[in-house]
Structure formats: C-alpha cells, structure tokens
Amino acid sequence: MSETRKENRQIKxxxxxxxxxQLEAAAASVGMTVPAFAKSKVKGKRLKSPRxxxxxxxxxxxxxxxxxSNLNQMVRWVNTNKKLYRFDELKGMEHQLEGIRKGLDELWEQLSR
Structure with a gap:
C-alpha cells in the first residue's frame, strides 16, 4: 500500500x-509539535506565543x-412551535439571549487581553 501525502519527502x-x-520548549511555547515547529522555522515563519x-x-x-447548544435549543424550539408567542414567553427568550450575549462578551474580553 503506497502512502499518499501532500509532502512526499522526508528529512531526518x-x-x-x-x-x-530546547526545540521541545520552544515548540510548546507556541502550541506546536517539535516537527511542525522545526518545519515552520525552516520556512522562515515568525512564530508568536499564543495569548x-x-x-x-x-x-x-x-x-x-x-x-x-443553548442558542440551538432556542432556535429549534421556536422553529418547532411556530405560533404567536405570549409576552412572557418572548421576555423569557429575550432574557436567555441576553445571558448568551453577556457570556460571549466575557469570553471575547478574555481573548482580547
């Protein structure tokens, strides 16, 4: 059985x-394996540590x-129960969506630091 690889040459x-x-520590600092790190360095890529x-x-x-998952459940419920919703049902959905939005905002802030 022959191997079909994008890169068919191997260097040892x-x-x-x-x-x-040293290679292992440098690769770990940027979240890569040693082979992937070495290949990136040979290609001249500038690697930065993840935030x-x-x-x-x-x-x-x-x-x-x-x-x-929460958003998908809400959408599935709305699509399944195609009807005119009562005010309290709409307020409940609005409250759930606001919770999801706040949670996503917090995650975005963590990533932006």
Whole structure:
C-alpha cells in the first residue's frame, strides 16, 4: 500500500538531548509539535506565543459549545412551535439571549487581553 501525502519527502536529522529539549520548549511555547515547529522555522515563519494558555483555550471552547447548544435549543424550539408567542414567553427568550450575549462578551474580553 503506497502512502499518499501532500509532502512526499522526508528529512531526518539528529540533535543532542539539550538541543531537543530546547526545540521541545520552544515548540510548546507556541502550541506546536517539535516537527511542525522545526518545519515552520525552516520556512522562515515568525512564530508568536499564543495569548492564552492551552487550558484556558480549552475552557473557552467548552463555554462556546455551551452557548452554542443553548442558542440551538432556542432556535429549534421556536422553529418547532411556530405560533404567536405570549409576552412572557418572548421576555423569557429575550432574557436567555441576553445571558448568551453577556457570556460571549466575557469570553471575547478574555481573548482580547
């Protein structure tokens, strides 16, 4: 079975333990693997450390999924119950949407720091 890869050439080289630790630390600081980091450096790309650590990014992604799920549930409910809504139902939906908007604003502020 032949491999079909976008890049079909492979380069192998050896480094000392100290050099590998340096590469590993540099790659981790920008959220990359050692091979991807080395390839980016060879291509002359300027790499910057991410503004937020991995755990923080995972938490933000979890919160985004939560807000997305809430919004999807609201839209599904509205589309399923096609009717004229009472004032209290509309106020409830408005309250939910405001909560989602505030949550997204807070996430945006975290990312903007």
């Amino acid at each position: 080289f050896r480094v000392s333990e100290q050099e590998f630790k 937020i650590e991995r755990e923080g990014a995972l938490e933000i992604a979890r919160q985004l999924r939560y807000y997305n």
